[in-house]
Amino acid sequence: xxxxxxxxxxxxxxxxxxxxxxxxxxxxxxxxxxxxxxxxxxxxxxxxxxxxxxxxxxxxxxxxxxxxxxxxxxxxxxxxxxxxxxxxxxxxxxxxxxxxxxxxxxxxxxxxxxxxxxxxxxxxxxxxxxxxxxxxxxxxxxxxxxxxxxxxxxxxxxxxxxxxxxxxxxxxxxxxxxxxxxxxxxxxxxxxxxxxxxxxxxxxxxxxxxxxxxxxxxxxxxxxxxxxxxxxxx
Amino acid sequence: xxxxxxxxxxxxxxxxxxxxxxxxxxxxxxxxxxxxxxxxxxxxxxxxxxxxxxxxxxxxxxxxxxxxxxxxxxxxxxxxxxxxxxxxxxxxxxxxxxxxxxxxxxxxxxxxxxxxxxxxxxxxxxxxxxxxxxxxxxxxxxxxxxxxxxxxxxxxxxxxxxxxxxxxxxxxxxxxxxxxxxxxxxxxxxxxxxxxxxxxxxxxxxxxxxxxxxxxxxxxxxxxxxxxxxxxxxxxxxxxxxxxxxxxxxxxxxxxxxxxxxxxxxxxxxxxxxxxxxxxxxxxxxxxxxxx
Numbered sequence: 001x002x003x004x005x006x007x008x009x010x011x012x013x014x015x016x017x018x019x020x021x022x023x024x025x026x027x028x029x030x031x032x033x034x035x036x037x038x039x040x041x042x043x044x045x046x047x048x049x050x051x052x053x054x055x056x057x058x059x060x061x062x063x064x065x066x067x068x069x070x071x072x073x074x075x076x077x078x079x080x081x082x083x084x085x086x087x088x089x090x091x092x093x094x095x096x097x098x099x100x101x102x103x104x105x106x107x108x109x110x111x112x113x114x115x116x117x118x119x120x121x122x123x124x125x126x127x128x129x130x131x132x133x134x135x136x137x138x139x140x141x142x143x144x145x146x147x148x149x150x151x152x153x154x155x156x157x158x159x160x161x162x163x164x165x166x167x168x169x170x171x172x173x174x175x176x177x178x179x180x181x182x183x184x185x186x187x188x189x190x191x192x193x194x195x196x197x198x199x200x201x202x203x204x205x206x207x208x209x210x211x212x213x214x215x216x217x218x219x220x221x222x223x224x225x226x227x228x229x230x231x232x233x234x
Numbered sequence: 235x236x237x238x239x240x241x242x243x244x245x246x247x248x249x250x251x252x253x254x255x256x257x258x259x260x261x262x263x264x265x266x267x268x269x270x271x272x273x274x275x276x277x278x279x280x281x282x283x284x285x286x287x288x289x290x291x292x293x294x295x296x297x298x299x300x301x302x303x304x305x306x307x308x309x310x311x312x313x314x315x316x317x318x319x320x321x322x323x324x325x326x327x328x329x330x331x332x333x334x335x336x337x338x339x340x341x342x343x344x345x346x347x348x349x350x351x352x353x354x355x356x357x358x359x360x361x362x363x364x365x366x367x368x369x370x371x372x373x374x375x376x377x378x379x380x381x382x383x384x385x386x387x388x389x390x391x392x393x394x395x396x397x398x399x400x401x402x403x404x405x406x407x408x409x410x411x412x413x414x415x416x417x418x419x420x421x422x423x424x425x426x427x428x429x430x431x432x433x434x435x436x437x438x439x440x441x442x443x444x445x446x447x448x449x450x451x452x453x454x455x456x457x458x459x460x461x462x463x464x465x466x467x468x469x470x471x472x473x474x475x476x477x478x479x480x481x482x483x484x485x486x487x488x489x490x491x492x493x494x495x496x497x498x499x500x501x502x503x504x505x506x507x508x509x510x511x512x513x514x515x516x517x518x519x520x521x522x523x524x525x526x
Contacts, residue, residue, distance in 0.1 A: 069421075071421040072419070074419040082414060082417070086414045090406070091406055095403050099418050100418055102400060102403075102404060102420055107400065
C-alpha cells in the first residue's frame with residue numbers, strides 16, 4: 001500500500017526529515033509516535049503533497065507520488081486529516097464535505113458519500129447547514145475526518161486527531177477509525193497519545209529529531225522500557 | 235424641492251447603481267477571493283469602453299454586439315495578469331502597487347491612442363444613447379435599464395455559481411486555506427486564473443455598457459474610484475449579490491445627494507458611506523460570517 005523510502009525533506013533550507021523509511025500494508029493501522037518537533041507533521045505534509053520531498057520516494061500502490069502534482073495526490077488515494085483540523089470555517093458542514101470530494105475520482109459519488117458520512121457521524125447531520133467554524137472542537141474533528149473520507153481514500157492520514165478533545169470524544173473517534181479499518185481502510189495515525197494509539201494500531205514507528213529510531217508491533221513498543229518512560233508516562 | 239425630481243433622481247440612481255455594481259464586481263471578486271487589490275480593473279473597464287467605441291465607430295458593429303469581442307479580450311487579459319501575479323508571488327500589498335503602476339501606464343496608453351479629447355458614439359451608429367421611456371412621471375434611460383438588468387443577472391448568476399458549484403466551493407476553500415484545498419485536489423493556481431479571468435471579463439462588460447451612453451476620456455477612470463471602492467466595501471469583498479445591492483445604495487445616495495446639494499456632493503456622500511461601513515460593518519452589509 002504505502003511505501004516511504006529514504007524520504008528527506010524540510011522547509012526552506014532547514015532539513016527536518018532524514019532518510020525516513022516506513023510502510024503501511026493493506027488494511028493495516030500504523031501509528032507514528034514521537035515528541036513535539038520530531039517531524040511528524042512534516043512527514044504528513046510530505047505525504048499529502050503540501051511539502052515536496054527533497055529526495056527519496058513515496059509509493060502508493062506502486063505509484064510514485066513524488067512525481068505526482070500535489071493537487072492530484074488525493075485522486076491517487078491518500079486523504080489527510082490535518083493537524084488542527086483545518087476545516088473551512090466560513091463554509092457550511094455540507095460544503096466542507098463536498099470539498100473532500102473535489103478530486104475527479106470521488107466526485108461522481110459525492111451524493112451517496114455525504115449520506116454515508118452523516119450516518120457515521122450523526123452529530124454532523126444535525127448541523128448540515130451550520131458554518132463549520134461555529135462548531136465544537138470534537139464536531140470539527142469529525143468533519144475533518146468526514147471530509148477526508150469523501151475523497152474515497154485507500155489510505156487515511158491522521159495528524160493528532162485527539163489533540164485538545166475530551167476523552168469521551170477521542171474514544172468515539174477512535175471507535176470510528178477502528179470500524180473504518182475493519183471495512184478495509186488503511187490508516188497512518190500520528191499521535192502524542194501513545195497508549196491510545198498503540199491500542200488501536202497493529203504496529204508503530206518512533207520518530208525523533210527527523211529520524212526513525214524505533215519500530216515494532218504495538219505489543220513490542222508498549223513493552224519497550226525506554227519508550228514507556230519517554231512517551232507512555234509509565 | 236420637487237418630489238418628482240427626487241423620485242427621478244432615486245430611480246435613475248438605482249438604475250445607474252446597477253452599472254456601478256458591475257464596475258465594482260471584478261475588483262470585489264479579485265480582492266475577496268484572490269487577495270489582490272487589482273486597480274487594473276479600472277483599466278479593463280476603460281479599455282472595454284474604448285475598444286467598444288473603436289469597433290462601433292470604425293467597423294459599424296452595434297456597441298452591445300461588440301461585447302462578443304471585448305468580453306473575451308477582458309477574460310484573456312485578466313487571466314494573463316493573474317498568471318503573472320502567481321509567477322511573481324504578488325501579495326495583497328504588492329498587487330496594489332503593481333496594479334497602480336499598470337493603471338498609470340494603461341491610462342497613458344489610452345491617451346496616446348484615443349487622445350485626451352472626449353470620445354462618444356454618435357446616435358447614427360449607437361441606437362442606445364439618448365433613448366428612454368417613461369413610467370408615470372419618471373423617465374428611464376434605456377442604456378441604464380440594459381446595464382441594470384445585465385448587472386442583476388450577473389450578480390445573481392455569480393452568487394449561484396459560487397454557492398452551488400464545485401468551482402465556487404473550491405474558490406471559497408482556496409481563499410481560506412490553499413494548502414488544505416490542494417490536498418483535496420483543488421489546483422489553486424488554475425482556480426485563481428479562471429476567477430481572475432471571469433472578474434476582468436465583468437469589468438470589460440461594464441466598459442461596453444459605459445460606451446453605449448457616456449462620453450469617454452482617459453481620466454474618467456480616476457473618477458470611478460469614488461464609486462467603485464464604496465460599493466466594494468459596502469457590499470463585502472467577493473459577495474456578488476451584496477455588491478449589487480451596495481451598487482444600488484451608492485447609486486441612489488449619489489443621485490439624491492446631487493439633486494439636493496449639487497453634483498459635487500455625490501462623492502462626499504459615497505465616501506462618507508464607505509467610511510461609516512468601514513467603521514461599523516467592515517465585512518460589508520450583507521456578509522455572513524462564522525463566530526470564530
